Amino acid sequence: MNDSQTDYLPRVQLLLSQQRHVQAATELRRQLSLDPYDYVAHALLAVCLLEQEEFGEARSEAELAIHLAPEYDFAFYTLALVEHRQHRTAEALAAINQALALDPTDADYYHLLGSLRLASGQWQAALQATQTGLQFDAEHAGLHSLQARALARQGRRQEASDAARSALGYGSESSSIHAQAGWVALETNHSQEALAHFREALRLDPTSEFARAGLVEALKARYWVYRTFMRFIYWTNSLSAGVRRGLFLGAYVVARFVPVLLPLYLAFAYMSWFSDVLFESLLRLNRYGRYALSEAQRRHSNHFLALLGVGVAATIGALARPAVPGLGTLGFVALGLLFPLVGTEQLSHRPEQRARSRWAGWALAGIGLASAALAALGLGGGAAGMLFTAFLFGTLAYTWVFALR
Incomplete structure (x- = not known):
């Protein structure tokens, strides 16, 4: 492209640096009306659309840029960004690896590669990506920040803190860098420092x-029970995937054969499911925490508290008035439905799996409520018991399938 074809680029780059994506998209569309084969404009338009969460159009523009210029590395990078934002990790990795094959010296590309590795739990691979990227840009704040996260996940606390300080030195005015420093502080057990970074x-x-989200996590860390639990989770995250699976399965087997440890195992199991929503519900009593929660978190808390309230009230009612039929069953059903409720919410970033989890929850709710209704009406004879048994085994199967997934 000649200079007359690219004189729009300074204007677009300025708008992008100012986070004015709508205006930048307008400039790019004007350029594409003059030259529909401008692959640079298509790639930049993909970035603008991505920031506006127009994922389908963003992917189309990135793919069109690749089609027009298969040797243009930035187009593959934009496609990787789109796939990453939609949690399509395999597709994002394929695209960013292609970008790096075309230009193996771009620090931004290594930053995205490291982010994808970190999101996949591959701490050492994430660290390797950051170290390679820093060879090409030693002052890249994002790479230093990502390096700190990878080191923290490996349990290398001092190195993580040093890398986080380096990131802040190069990006002290960046919201993202402060947020990353907050997460590193949380993972290295410095909750007050984390609060300061998230506020900044x-x-x-x-x-x-x-x-x-980090601010909410830091506020929850003020509760010592949650803080202790999260310390354990961060420690297990520093282990390899195989060691983690062996640890949890081993704890289950030991608890089965050493009854005195069963309450401790059950407490851990329940915390692993309900710690987030439980402590988010407690934050609603905090004058700062209630404003930090998102609308989705408040809605999830409402559903959780409603089921918990029904379950506890019905269970207490069954104990106080054992002659009233159906109360005990209703209590068990309400408490059991907490598992698919929380499991579905935790899959919010995976639409297909979330849909399957939601349908499993509705099926369990139908079976459980039918058994409670039959028990309350004194109808059905053994049918109520069979449905209740199906509900219990279905809930148990859900928890195991969800955990293995």
């Missing part, structure tokens, strides 16, 4: 969902 991140960018 939100001051720099009040719309940052990443920083808001």
